[in-house]
Amino acid sequence: MRYRPMPPTVFAAARKRLYKSLPPGSLVILHANDVYPTNADGTLGFVQSSDLYYLSGVDQEETILLLFPDAPDPSMREMIFLRETSELIAVWEGERLTKDQASAASGVAAGSIHWLDQFDRFFRMAMCQAKQVFLNTNESLRATVEVETRERRFITRCQQEFPLHRYERLAPLMHELRIIKAPAEVTALKEAIAVTESAFRRILGFVKPGVMEYEVEAEMIHEFIRHGAQGHAFSPIVGSGKNACVLHYIINNARCNDGDLLLLDFGAKLGNYHADLTRTIPVNGRYTPRQRDVYNAVLRTHRHARKLLKPGVQIKAYQEQVGAFVEEELIKLKLLTRAEVKAARDRDPSRPAYKKYFMHGTSHHLGLDVHDVGNMWQKLFPGMILTVEPGIYIREEGIGVRIENDVVITARGNTDLMPTMPIEVEEIEVLMAGGNSKRAGRITPVAR
Template sequence: MRYLPIDPSLFVQNRQRLTALLKPNSLVVLNANDIMPTNADGTMTFRQNNDLFYLTGVDQEETQFVLFPDHPDPKFREVLFLRETSEQIEIWEGHKLTKAEAEQVTGLPQRQIYWTHQFEQVFGQMVFEAEQVYLNTNEHTRATIDVQTRDARFVDEFRQRYPLHRLERLAPLMHHLRAIKQPLEIPLIQTAIDITDRMFRRLLTFVKPGVWEYEIEAEMMHEFLRHRSRGTAYSPIIASGANSCVLHYVDNSQQCQAGDVLLLDLGAEYANYNADMTRTLPVNGRFTARQRAVYDAVLRVMKEAKQMLRPGNLWDDYHREVGKIMESELIGLGLLDRHEVAKQNPDAPLYKKYFMHGTSHFLGLDVHDVGNKYRRMEPGMVFTVEPGIYIREEKLGIRLENNVLLTDSGNIDLMANIPLEAEEIEGMMSEK
């Protein structure tokens, strides 16, 4: 892996925390993600199943993990299955984890590490002792799943082989655990943010009229890759002019023109953890009066929303209050009429014309990380704060986004060191 070794105590503690949530005499099975095909004999870059990684730290394909805390035999209480390597694999694909290396990564003793081809033999000595079996599925509320995953295939296979076992859903437990970041996770997220910071400072001296959006993307990737990141946390949005009003614009194919703004939604990945940052720049280095007015309005909403992220708050209540702040700013910009707002349908607020997405989402191993919006906010949660105003008729879109950690003593802006104020942006862009 490109990233530095992670303290295995993180994964040991994560397994202990999951164990505490299980019903007595329960067995848990997790599977690695597939390597997905492209065309012919091509494949996509492998990305590990985040729940498996969270519990083991193993970042390798064809991995399985079985947790059975109440098994009578201690060696079957935590069992890892790895793809066995060979000289042929070493020649064609490179190094795979040995059992000794897996012990260092996971904190599991080698006697509890097997090869994947031994799964059925070992699993047969475990499964019949369990009263219920927790299997994993993707239950993210925004997920669109058209391709069957390895976890989903395992559910089908398990039902055929063991039809009398009682199945339980693992996802709610993992969502509950992963929503609260552990002390060892925060530095990993911070490293992804620090790499993003270096990238953004590089772009501030690179952006100018005439540069192409894809050239900016190239500068971004250069900075990410040279700091142990595998690349972007998500498809980067590099959107100039009218493109800044397209929420998920990823073509990055237009030339930046003087007088336009450039919306950058970019974040680095590090050790499977993610940063999620948005900044908006004046292509020529100075905002027009109108651009500055909209920028400052978004920044004020961002600052107020950030203060509202605190333990005890509820997701929907928070977003409603942010909407009221945005309404006031849009009225001040002449985009909404105060009297019309007073008469609006509360279920279809008028501000949605110019600010149509949410302000915050969970952040962690997934960019839109797992969590339950009906759960009150708690210390250890990490959220984005990303208000925006999009005026399509003016070809002007401005969004700003930072990542915030909730604590008992207030929230911590993990991106506080990344330039944000308009004067600071303009000043750094003038240093070309």
């Protein structure tokens, strides 16, 4: 793997936290994600199950994690099952984890690491002793799952072979654990952010009228790979002109024209943690007065939103407060009148007037997934990591501006994880003109 793995103590501690949430006699079984086919003999790149990685540190396909903390046999309390490597696999695909390597990565005893052909035997032994079985599913509110996953196939198998067992949902427990980040996780995300900042600074020196959006995307991935990142955290948005008003624009095939803004929403994936940055820059290096006014309105909203994020806040209520603030900014920009704001509120309170120009949420959780575990009804606690990403999109003017940083909730409020990322109009213009930033960037990843 390219990235430096976190210490095994991080994953062992995560398992211990899970055990505190389990009733006596519980068995937990998690599977790696599938390697999904494309066409002919092609496959998509492997992406590990976030939950399995969180509890084991193993980043390899066909892995199974079996946790039975109350097992009478101590060797069965934590077990990992791996795809057995061979000379053929080594020649065609490269080396796979040995048992000792998996033990070193996870903190699970080497004697409890087995090849997959041993799983059925241990699985039956554990099932016959367990009082309840926790199985995993994707319970993200945003998810649309149209394929039968490895986890879903295993649930069907369990229910067929052991129909009288009591099955429980693991997802709620994992969400509760993963939403609060350990210090090592914050450090991992900082490393991904450092690489992302390096890419953004590279882009500021590259963009000029006439470049293609996909050329800008190429600059991103060049910098990511150069610093050992796994790649893009998500499909990057490189939207110039009117394309910046398309929230999930990922075609990235247009020319960046003189006088247009370029919206960049991207981030590096490093150590399975995802950075998420958005900046909106002028293609020719100088904001027009109107672009500057819109940008600064979004920047003021961004900073106001950060002031609101603190322990005890509910994201849904926070979003409403941010909406009220951006509404005032839209009035100043002469995009709304107070009469329109009042009329919209009287007509349908769930559809305030500002949503014409700011139609998405301000924050989402971030971590092992870009849209990490958590929902808008939960209250914030120290250790949660969120984005702050307000925007204003004026389709009739071809202006779309979004500004996004990642923050960690602290006891008193929040800390910006992107403190040196260029954000001010003047700073961006100076850097695009070849000058030096007033703040030094962290060009290389932070060492653990």
